[in-house]
Every structure is written in C-alpha cells, then in structure tokens.
C-alpha cells in the first residue's frame with residue numbers, strides 16, 4: 001500500500017474527473033470484468049441475474065433494510081456486534097452463538113485486514129495456516145478468498161440479517177462476492193474507509209471505487225433487491241468532533257443515494273458526554289434527511305447507528321462493562337436505530353465468542369431498562385444540537401461551494417484545502433491539522449482548527465470553553481491535556497486530569513501553541529493504537 005509520491009500523483013490524474021453523477025448501467029458493466037478478474041473467485045459472480053434471483057429468495061426476516069425500517073417505526077433500538085474469524089465453519093458457529101446466546105438482532109461478518117488491503121494471496125496463506133493449526137490466524141473472515149458458495153453457507157446458517165463490516169478503500173470485489181453471497185448490508189464509504197485505514201490511497205481513487213460499490217447496490221435496487229449501506233461513522237475513533245463525523249456521514253449518504261442506494265444508515269461514535277452524544281445523533285438524523293431531500297433523494301430510507309466507545313478501553317472487564325453500559329444509555333436516549341456493541345475484552349483485541357455475547361447481554365439489559373424512557377430533551381441537549389448543526393452546516397456548505405455544487409469534487413477540494421479534516425488520520429489525503437480536546441464537562445471540542453471551515457464565532461465558542469477548563473484545572477490549555485484525554489477512559493474517567501504536582505497557573509489568554517513534534521507524536525500514538533485493532 002505504500003505508494004511512492006510519483007505513483008500517488010499518477011493515481012490522482014487517473015481519477016481526477018470523478019464527479020457526483022450516477023453511473024450508467026453500461027459504464028458499470030464495462031468496468032465489471034476488470035474488477036472480477038482481480039482474484040480467481042471473481043468468476044463465480046459473473047452472472048448478475050443469478051445473484052439477483054438468489055437475493056430475491058432471502059426471507060424477509062433476514063433482510064437488513066426491513067429490520068431497520070421496522071425498528072424505526074416501532075421506536076426500537078437494535079443491537080449488532082462485530083465478529084469475524086478465518087474459517088467458514090468457525091464463522092458459522094460464531095454467528096450462531098451470537099444469535100442464540102447473545103440474542104443479537106443484527107449480525108456482522110467482519111473482514112480480515114489482508115482482504116481489506118486487497119492482499120488475497122496473503123489471506124490465502126492465512127486460511128491455510130488457520131486450517132492447519134486449528135485456530136483462526138486471521139483477524140476476520142476472508143470473504144473474497146472463500147468465495148461465493150462459502151458466503152452463502154454463512155448467510156444461510158444464520159437466522160438474522162447479516163452485514164459485511166470491514167475497512168476497505170477498494171471494496172469492489174468484496175461487494176460483488178458478498179452481495180451475491182446473501183449479505184444484505186454493506187458498511188463503508190469512500191472517505192470513511194480511506195482516511196482512517198490507509199496512508200497512500202488518493203481520495204479521488206477511493207471515492208471512485210465506492211461509486212462502483214454504490215452503483216452495484218443501486219443496480220440491485222433497480223431489480224427489486226434492497227441492500228442497506230452504512231457509511232462508517234466513527235472515522236479514527238479517537239475524539240472525533242461530532243461536526244466532522246456528521247459532515248462526512250452526510251456526504252457519503254448523498255454519494256450513495258446518487259448511485260441509487262435506497263437504504264442508508266448514518267453512524268456516530270460515542271464521544272462520552274451524554275448531552276453531546278444525544279444531540280449529535282439528533283442533529284445527524286435531521287440534517288442528513290434535509291440534505292438528502294435537497295438533492296432529490298426523498299425516497300431514501302434513513303436510519304442511524306450508534307457505536308459504543310471506539311477509543312481505548314480499560315483492561316479490567318468490570319470497568320469495560322461500565323463503558324459499554326454508558327454507551328448504551330446514550331444510544332438509547334438518542335433513539336438510534338441500532339447500537340454497535342463492544343465486548344469486555346476490547347482492550348485485549350479481538351474478543352472470544354463468549355466475551356462478545358457478554359457485551360451483547362450487558363447492552364440488552366441497559367437498553368431494555370430504557371425502553372419506556374427514550375428521548376432526552378433539556379437545555380444542554382438543545383444547545384449542543386444547535387452548535388453541532390451550525391458547525392456541520394458550515395462544513396458541508398464550504399465543501400459544496402468548493403465543488404461548485406458537486407459534493408464529490410467538493411470533498412476532494414475541501415480535504416485538500418483543510419476545510420474538511422479528520423483528526424489523527426494516517427492518510428496523506430487529510431491534513432490532520434485539527435486537534436480535538438475535551439472541555440470541562442467532557443464534551444469534545446477543537447483546540448487546533450487548521451483551515452477547517454468554521455467561522456470566528458464558532459471558533460471563539462470552543463476557545464472560551466477550553467479556557468474555562470484551564471481555569472478549573474489550574475493549568476494552561478496545552479497538548480498535555482489532549483494526551484491526558486486520549487488515555488482517560490482506559491484509566492477510568494472521561495476527562496484527562498493533571499497528575500499530582502503538575503498544576504501551574506494558566507498562561508494569560510493562552511490556548512498555548514502546539515509544536516509539530518507534539519502533533520506528530522499524538523497522531524502517531526493514537527492512529528497506531530487504533531490501527532493495530534482494525
């Protein structure tokens with residue numbers, strides 16, 4: 001994946017014409033043979049009509065979009081874990097356990113890292129070694145290598161709708177094989193599965209490759225088969241300000257809808273402050289609907305996903321249950337259509353089936369206790385909703401202006417200009433100039449804005465809140481606070497506190513400067529931590 005600079009630039013020129021326009025069926029079908037030729041199992045899905053008729057035979061209770069619609073209508077929140085292992089029989093057993101013992105409403109199949117990087121030969125070695133050693137040596141299910149028949153065995157073995165969850169900048173072949181294989185939802189998007197997951201993939205490239213995925217889903221929809229699509233909400237998973245993740249989710253929803261996708265779930269990763277989290281989901285749902293309607297996509301069914309804490313977890317399982325439960329409270333109040341659950345073994349890596357079941361059961365307990373009391377309205381939530389909505393609108397309008405009305409061109413230009421940015425992203429396609437920090441109450445704010453398209457008034461709002469925290473903690477707003485915040489939850493609290501004996505008088509008027517060295521080390525620390533557990 002490490003492209004030299006010249007190849008990166010070549011990648012840019014090849015795809016620089018990418019615009020937000022629905023691909024004709026002809027264009028899609030012309031691009032298809034080259035995609036299917038990238039691995040030998042591609043040949044198994046050549047016949048689209050066969051894939052469509054297989055999908056038409058999937059019973060209603062296993063169709064993702066119907067489950068989401070029913071949940072939204074009934075005011076219920078569904079629960080979905082993450083899970084993927086290297087071998088087919090083990091994946092089947094794992095899903096059955098999550099369904100029966102964990103009572104998961106929706107199931108996943110998490111794809112391994114080799115497949116995410118299109119390294120199918122390495123995935124093959126992983127499969128062979130897993131079979132040989134009798135345990136999974138891959139960190140997910142290599143669906144492309146296993147191929148069509150194996151995917152159908154997996155989807156037929158479960159009694160609930162199943163989604164493909166991954167982190168793949170170029171997911172074209174993966175989408176072809178898994179949709180033909182009976183999965184009824186597909187996560188990701190050209191921004192959200194590039195910037196947090198890759199270093200050298202140009203944004204134009206991933207946006208174009210995800211147009212292919214969305215057009216494939218659009219084509220299924222034209223043939224009467226609705227597949228749910230879910231932009232990956234949490235991005236880098238570490239203190240992403242809600243306006244950033246919401247703006248990206250809304251852009252990806254618009255791009256998917258343009259290619260004919262009719263069922264879209266926009267996601268949000270828990271930040272930790274209850275009021276901000278609830279407001280973020282309210283704002284996301286409302287604004288996304290507004291933008292979809294404005295672009296003529298009023299037929300799209302929109303739902304929401306709430307991700308339990310995506311940052312570092314406490315090692316201690318009892319403490320981890322606390323984090324899981326707190327996320328569930330926020331998700332329940334927010335009225336999200338589904339919760340993506342974590343396990344008490346999150347700090348250790350990929351959970352066992354048993355730990356995954358425990359996460360599901362803890363989530364279910366809290367969610368059930370909230371059944372009669374969903375929704376949270378108070379001044380704090382309204383204020384946060386107002387702020388997040390104003391910020392998200394400014395980011396989206398800036399991107400649209402830069403793209404002269406085209407959200408794809410606008411996205412490319414906005415990330416180039418730093419008008420849109422993602423904190424701690426490893427990708428060269430994002431500036432990585434913004435630095436998030438918590439305020440006194442634990443809400444995620446912005447310390448360094450770079451060229452982010454937020455006006456002076458909104459920036460001043462953030463600055464004031466940070467100075468309030470500095471006064472309360474008797475220390476200057478500094479990069480140390482950011483570092484303390486990043487590790488706080490894993491150490492048992494939300495807001496990072498100064499270590500004993502390090503209090504100083506805050507510098508006058510100062511948010512303090514952040515050196516490049518500090519910026520670099522934070523980015524390296526967090527993304528590395530995030531990426532070892534993709």
Ligand code: 5AD
Pocket residue numbers: 082083084085110139140141342346349350351533534
């Ligand atoms: N099974 C279960 N969870 C997984 N995750 C990644 N791969 C798997 C897998 N194969 C989870 C990580 C983290 C999130 C990003 O995805 O534990 O919570």
